[in-house]
Every structure is written in C-alpha cells, then in structure tokens.
Amino acid sequence: MCSDVLYEDFEYLYTMNVDWQKLNNKTVLVTGGTGFIGSLLLKYMNFLNKEKKFSISLITVIRNEEKAKEVLNGLNVEIVKADLADKFEITGQIDYIFHCAAVTKSKEMIEHPVEVTESIVDATRNVLKLAITNKAESIVYLSSMEVYGQPDISDNPEGKIL
Numbered sequence: 001m002c003s004d005v006l007y008e009d010f011e012y013l014y015t016m017n018v019d020w021q022k023l024n025n026k027t028v029l030v031t032g033g034t035g036f037i038g039s040l041l042l043k044y045m046n047f048l049n050k051e052k053k054f055s056i057s058l059i060t061v062i063r064n065e066e067k068a069k070e071v072l073n074g075l076n077v078e079i080v081k082a083d084l085a086d087k088f089e090i091t092g093q094i095d096y097i098f099h100c101a102a103v104t105k106s107k108e109m110i111e112h113p114v115e116v117t118e119s120i121v122d123a124t125r126n127v128l129k130l131a132i133t134n135k136a137e138s139i140v141y142l143s144s145m146e147v148y149g150q151p152d153i154s155d156n157p158e159g160k161i162l
Contacts, residue, residue, distance in 0.1 A: 002047065022137075026096060027095050028097075030059070031061045031098070031100055032101030035101070038100035041098050042058060042060060049076065059079075061101065062081055065079075088130075103120070
C-alpha cells in the first residue's frame with residue numbers, strides 16, 4: 001500500500017490532535033485523486049480503513065484512467081472519470097469533499113491563463129453544487145500549485161527553475 005516512510009508518517013498523523021473518527025462510516029470524495037495531495041489523502045484514508053479498522057467509502061474523480069491505475073494501484077477507491085468543469089453526476093451520499101483537482105501543467109497555465117482560470121472556477125462551482133445537492137458536511141479546497149500571476153524575473157533573468 002505505501003512505503004515504510006509513508007506508513008510512519010501516517011501513524012504519526014493518526015496520533016495528532018485530530019478527530020479522525022468524523023470520517024468513520026462516511027463517504028469521502030477526493031477530486032484530483034491522481035495528483036500529489038489527492039493521492040496522499042486517498043492513501044491515508046485507505047490506511048485508516050486497513051490499519052485502524054475504519055469504514056470510509058472512498059470516491060475519486062479523475063481525468064486519466066491510465067494514471068489512476070498506476071497511482072491508485074492497490075487502493076480501495078471507486079474511480080469516476082469526468083471533467084469537473086463539465087456537468088457530472090455522482091450517485092449516492094457524499095459526506096465530505098476534498099477538492100484537489102486543477103490543471104497542473106505550468107505551460108498550459110502560461111499559454112492559456114483565461115481558459116485555465118475558467119476551468120478552475122467551473123470545476124469548483126460544479127463541486128460546490130454537488131456538495132449542496134448531497135448536503136455534504138464539509139468541503140475543503142486545496143492545491144499544491146504555485147500562485148498565479150506574472151513572475152518577477154529580475155533575480156532570475158535566464159528563467160531557470162529555482
């Protein structure tokens with residue numbers, strides 16, 4: 001399921017002052033399940049199910065099935081292929097939503113900033129509508145990407161990745 005280091009991290013997280021029991025016997029949707037944060041959330045909740053005897057039903061929305069097979073291999077998670085910017089449906093109750101999906105290619109963001117921003121807004125709107133429809137208890141929006149905007153290249157005139 002996960003490396004020894006990740007397992008140790010998950011054990012440490014479990015001991016933190018967080019009421020993980022709120023997730024027990026609930027359905028959790030994670031968008032962007034093949035991304036960095038989304039996949040770690042799914043792995044952690046699988047850890048809770050397997051090692052701490054929780055019963056969390058997991059659903060993830062993904063765009064790339066091949067990547068999902070690779071990244072989510074061995075996890076007990078229902079996979080839904082959809083473009084969140086378009087109308088999509090998930091049947092059944094969803095109690096918690098972790099919205100981690102977004103365009104992650106910097107080149108795409110630079111070349112098509114308006115379209116990327118519209119996609120993020122549309123996807124978030126659709127996820128919020130899903131939360132309202134399902135009367136979700138909570139939704140969290142997060143991202144591991146950089147802040148958008150014009151970078152200051154005066155300290156890095158050659159444009160090298162720092």
